[in-house]
Amino acid sequence: xxxxxxxxxxxxxxxxxxxxxxxxxxxxxxxxxxxxxxxxxxxxxxxxxxxxxxxxxxxxxxxxxxxxxxxxxxxxxxxxxxxxxxxxxxxxxxxxxxxxxxxxxxxxxxxxxxx
Amino acid sequence: xxxxxxxxxxxxxxxxxxxxxxxxxxxxxxxxxxxxxxxxxxxxxxxxxxxxxxxxxxxxxxxxxxxxxxxxxxxxxxxxxxxxxxxxxxxxxxxxxxxxxxxxxxxxxxxxx
Numbered sequence: 001x002x003x004x005x006x007x008x009x010x011x012x013x014x015x016x017x018x019x020x021x022x023x024x025x026x027x028x029x030x031x032x033x034x035x036x037x038x039x040x041x042x043x044x045x046x047x048x049x050x051x052x053x054x055x056x057x058x059x060x061x062x063x064x065x066x067x068x069x070x071x072x073x074x075x076x077x078x079x080x081x082x083x084x085x086x087x088x089x090x091x092x093x094x095x096x097x098x099x100x101x102x103x104x105x106x107x108x109x110x111x112x113x114x115x
Numbered sequence: 116x117x118x119x120x121x122x123x124x125x126x127x128x129x130x131x132x133x134x135x136x137x138x139x140x141x142x143x144x145x146x147x148x149x150x151x152x153x154x155x156x157x158x159x160x161x162x163x164x165x166x167x168x169x170x171x172x173x174x175x176x177x178x179x180x181x182x183x184x185x186x187x188x189x190x191x192x193x194x195x196x197x198x199x200x201x202x203x204x205x206x207x208x209x210x211x212x213x214x215x216x217x218x219x220x221x222x223x224x225x226x227x228x
Contacts, residue, residue, distance in 0.1 A: 004158075040220060043218040045215060045216065090158050090159075092158070103164060104159075105161070106159045109156070109157070109158050
């Protein structure tokens with residue numbers, strides 16, 4: 001009965017490779033997010049989708065491309081991986097995109113290590 | 116520039132005492148503020164939300180205050196237990212479409228028995 005799930009949990013890859021992280025939520029939420037948590041533990045939003053529509057796109061390199069096939073899924077594809085991409089990536093979801101009940105539910109995270 | 120600051124050093128307290136964590140912000144006008152708990156190797160878990168027009172919010176042993184004049188939120192855990200040991204993150208919600216949460220770096224709380 002996992003609410004927000006991510007795969008894989010760990011991802012170790014070489015510089016220059018392309019990789020994807022998958023996220024699924026079974027909460028029936030309309031909005032999903034991708035966050036990056038770096039070594040200093042800052043959690044920064046990267047993207048947000050509301051019902052498959054991109055609504056937040058922070059200053060993220062074009063190598064990062066989110067894809068939402070339906071409102072329960074938000075995948076993150078990363079091209080030409082660089083050392084600085086090493087971090088923990090969290091997927092999250094919320095019921096609405098703006099309002100008093102918009103607490104966010106986070107997945108367990110994907111630890112990406114680029115060698 | 117906009118900043119959210121939380122105690123950078125870990126807070127060590129004795130079991131049974133009240134833990135108080137601070138979140139200060141500058142150059143924001145948040146609609147509301149949230150507190151999350153994060154355990155090692157896990158995603159943040161929502162704890163409490165407080166709106167700009169609320170002074171205080173409580174949930175069991177947790178209490179949050181929000182002072183928009185001081186630009187500060189305090190997070191209290193009363194009768195703390197070792198199981199409360201974790202990193203606590205404050206997050207501001209900005210007044211814009213997209214429910215953009217801006218997080219502080221978090222404060223590590225260690226409760227010793």
